[in-house]
Amino acid sequence: MSKAPLLWLAGILAFIGAAFFCYKWIYMGYPVIPGTTADLWQIEVKVNFDARDRGIKASLFVPNNSSNFAILDENFVSRGYGLTTQRENGNRRAVWSIRTASGSQTLYYRATVERFTASEAENVLREPPETRDHGFEGAEFEVAKDILQSAQQKSADLDTLVAQLVRLANNPDDENMSLLLDGNESLEARINIITRLLALSYVPARVIHGIELTDQRRQTDISPWLQVFEKDRWRAFDPQTGQAGLPDNFLVFWQGRQPLIEVNGGDNAKADITTLKLEREAVEAATARTGFMSPVLQGMSLQSLPLSTQQVYEILLMVPLGAFLLVIMRNFIGLKTFGTFMPVLIALSFRETQLIWGIILFTVVVGSGLMMRFALERLKLLMVPRLAAVLTIVILLMMAISILTNHFGIESGLSIALFPMVIITMTIERMSIVWDERGAGEAINQALGSLVSAALAFMLMSNSYLEHLFTVFPELLLVLLALLLLMGRYTGYRLLELRRFKVLAEPTRPSTPDSV
Amino acid sequence: MIFATPRQLREAGVLGINERNCNYTLMHNSRSLYPLVDDKLQTKKIMLEAGLRVPExxxxxxxxxxxxxxxxxxxxxxxxxxxxxxxxxxxxxxxxxxxxxxxxxxxxxxxxxxxxxxxxxxxxxxxxxxxxxxxxxxxxxYRVKFDPVFDPISFQGVPDVRIIIFMGVPVMAMMRLPTSASDGKANLHQGAIGAGVDLATGITMTAVFKNDVIDRHPDTNAPITDVQVPHWQELMDIAARCYELTGLGYFGVDMVLDKNLGPMVLEMNARPGLNIQIANRMGLSHRLELIRTHAAELKTVGERLEFARTSIAPLD
CATH class of the missing domain: 3.30.1490 (Dna Ligase; domain 1)
Structure with missing residues (x-):
């Protein structure tokens, strides 16, 4: 039989599994390591204004997805208002409107954003933006030229030019600058002057607005930032120090000189911004992100199931891994076990008892069950009633162990109730037959093989790293399936066969006895 | 070292369980034919129809x-x-x-x-x-009354002869001799002695008891090697004919020699064990490969037996 169809099938399965895994890992950001926490922030903008008993239109700039931040979730709270979101010049704007309202009005915008520790990778633009009109006239124009000239003389490139201009703009003693500022000393105004001066030297520049996310819950204000276009991208500069680069905790709301909120038909508009750092598992964050980016994929995922069902699958998804280990134990090593998958079921019950206790309890139950079984043997019972009797004895034994250990204050003894009693009954039955037919050695041998396999399967199945990997990326089971299919055609020797047939590897002709 | 390397075993032509299952039993034995050999009543029926002797x-x-x-x-x-x-x-x-x-x-x-x-x-x-x-x-x-030739070399049970057949050609043979350790049973894992038998002559060559190489019976102390199995050619003939009767590609035929009735088929096995290699101190793989390459030329029972005698038996 040709191996090609098998290889194709295994290859396709592995490819699908690996592709889904990589997509979720790299693109969706699902963590491969358990316990990873995401850098999540909740941002709330509260807009307050007084209505004047007529139509109201309030607009608010809201943040965009960027290379540093992803919006996982957002909502707008506004009783009675109509809401639209608009995009213009790369900005996003929420516009609330209502025909008539009176009194104090409150609107909320809430968003959950995730911060990445990505390097400052700003968007590359294919065409440079137009340089704005500098708008200097008459005396102002001369002064501006002066300032620019002196700054250019002290600078070598764009970075140093911007640094010079920022330094000048922040120097309260500079007369030329004071003239241009004309009494408005706000940071906003100074950035405006800098962008106009840069426009004079044909360098596009603009102001962007955003907030800095710092630890813990706090009120924060919008701060302006300077952006200068160089070659093919916008670069940010600190408008107070002239340093290049945007702090990576800076969440951009909008670019341009418009205010954060504009209210038509209302007075005393005011916006309060609150930020809150959220402690959340990276998996939850990735799930939320999936829901925002691709609702279909989220609907298909394990995380869409009720929590209790999810917990069941957390265990079930590990079973194939235990079965995989059994394939290795039986077909690659050649260990004998009672029943094909009995060790996996025993391993599952070890989850509750933990390993050492599990092994002790299992040995005690099987050992005493076996003694009862030998006693029953004398009575010459039919098989099915005998099995039922052994099952009953097993349950009585388990109960006795629970009561006894509880009496001595050992809680682990209680978890024995989760032992699969039917499996244990069959194990006792099979073991006693093997004992009779093939001798005690063989029976104990197989029992040990089962126990060792169960212990190893437990260690594999309870590995928190693997458990996380398989619950977050169940598609890895396809890769496992491909592996199992390939192992199904393994025709090499089993490890124990190397010992069993060793005599055949030795030279057949009588020779001097090998030393060593 | 208690382990051989896989390479050593491969060179010795040892057939492992995985390979036997994958390349021989799964590949050459159709599952629908298994009941013929798994149910001894059915085996008896097809043997009787073909005129072969079985215990009554x-x-x-x-x-x-x-x-x-x-x-x-x-x-x-x-x-x-x-x-x-x-x-x-x-x-x-x-x-x-x-x-x-x-x-x-x-x-x-x-x-x-x-x-x-x-x-x-x-x-x-x-x-x-x-x-x-x-x-x-x-x-x-019927309880087989075994041939007295086996009296000195068996203990309390019925010694039997197993011949492995691949694509109709006898591959390897062994005698299984009960011991006190095997409680009169003829299975190697229960403690019976396995003695390799030369396909051409029917003379026992090597013997193993619980993985040890021996040349005398542990209970009777009679020599086990160089014993001529009676009716050998007839045993070979019966085994080779079972290929057509069962349709199985790879199987073992277990036969006994009754002192009055001669060779009888006890049972057949579609997954014959691998201990026969230890009993013969020889791997199966080289022989199986040789048969595979010549299978198409061997059409009659006679041709296949001749091939086993002249080409398979001398292989070492």
Missing amino acids: LYGVVEIEHQISELNSYLSHYRDFVIKPAQGTGGDGIIVITGRVGDRYRKASGKLMTSQEMGHQVSNILSGLYSLGGHNDKAIIE
Whole structure:
């Protein structure tokens, strides 16, 4: 039989599994390591204004997805208002409107954003933006030229030019600058002057607005930032120090000189911004992100199931891994076990008892069950009633162990109730037959093989790293399936066969006895 | 070192379990044919139809109720064998050689009451010894009186001859000799002796007992090697003919030699064990490969036997 169809099938399965895994890992950001926490922030903008008993239109700039931040979730709270979101010049704007309202009005915008520790990778633009009109006239124009000239003389490139201009703009003693500022000393105004001066030297520049996310819950204000276009991208500069680069905790709301909120038909508009750092598992964050980016994929995922069902699958998804280990134990090593998958079921019950206790309890139950079984043997019972009797004895034994250990204050003894009693009954039955037919050695041998396999399967199945990997990326089971299919055609020797047939590897002709 | 390297075994041509399952039993034995060999009643039927000898069938116990009549039914026979129709590995076989008062005497000399017998048969019916634990039948049949040539080299049981057949060609043969350790049973894993038999001549060559190479029987101390198996060519002929009868590509035929009736087929096995390699101190793979390359040329039973004698037997 040709191996090609098998290889194709295994290859396709592995490819699908690996592709889904990589997509979720790299693109969706699902963590491969358990316990990873995401850098999540909740941002709330509260807009307050007084209505004047007529139509109201309030607009608010809201943040965009960027290379540093992803919006996982957002909502707008506004009783009675109509809401639209608009995009213009790369900005996003929420516009609330209502025909008539009176009194104090409150609107909320809430968003959950995730911060990445990505390097400052700003968007590359294919065409440079137009340089704005500098708008200097008459005396102002001369002064501006002066300032620019002196700054250019002290600078070598764009970075140093911007640094010079920022330094000048922040120097309260500079007369030329004071003239241009004309009494408005706000940071906003100074950035405006800098962008106009840069426009004079044909360098596009603009102001962007955003907030800095710092630890813990706090009120924060919008701060302006300077952006200068160089070659093919916008670069940010600190408008107070002239340093290049945007702090990576800076969440951009909008670019341009418009205010954060504009209210038509209302007075005393005011916006309060609150930020809150959220402690959340990276998996939850990735799930939320999936829901925002691709609702279909989220609907298909394990995380869409009720929590209790999810917990069941957390265990079930590990079973194939235990079965995989059994394939290795039986077909690659050649260990004998009672029943094909009995060790996996025993391993599952070890989850509750933990390993050492599990092994002790299992040995005690099987050992005493076996003694009862030998006693029953004398009575010459039919098989099915005998099995039922052994099952009953097993349950009585388990109960006795629970009561006894509880009496001595050992809680682990209680978890024995989760032992699969039917499996244990069959194990006792099979073991006693093997004992009779093939001798005690063989029976104990197989029992040990089962126990060792169960212990190893437990260690594999309870590995928190693997458990996380398989619950977050169940598609890895396809890769496992491909592996199992390939192992199904393994025709090499089993490890124990190397010992069993060793005599055949030795030279057949009588020779001097090998030393060593 | 207690382990050989995989390379050493490959060079010695040792066939491993995985390879046997993958490339021989799964590949050459259609699953639909398994019942022919797994159910000894069916095996008996096709053997009889082909005119081959099998131990005479005395009766079949099919339902629990029949056990109560078993004792009176068995009173017709002094000695007999009871075995599960679908048993594996010799488990569940009772060999009765005679009676002591009300009780049966087993091959081991131990006595057995009719209740114990009934219990054992009941176990057989419940499928305790059958493949997959299905309900089974118990066969009562003629107890083979083995050829006296084996008297010195067997202990309390029936020695048998196993020949592995691949694509109709005998591949390898061994004699299985019961010992006190095997309780009169002829299975190697139960402690019987395995002796490799030369396919061309039917003379025993090497012998193993519990993985040790021996040349004398541990119970009787008689030499085991260089024993001529009687009726060897007939045994080979029967085994080769089973290929057409069963349609299986890779299987083992277990036969016994009755001192009055000659060779008889006991059972066939679609997954014959690999210990035969140890008994012969030789791997199966080289021989199987050789047969595979020549299978198309070998059409008749005679051609296949000739091939086994002239091409397979000399392989070392």
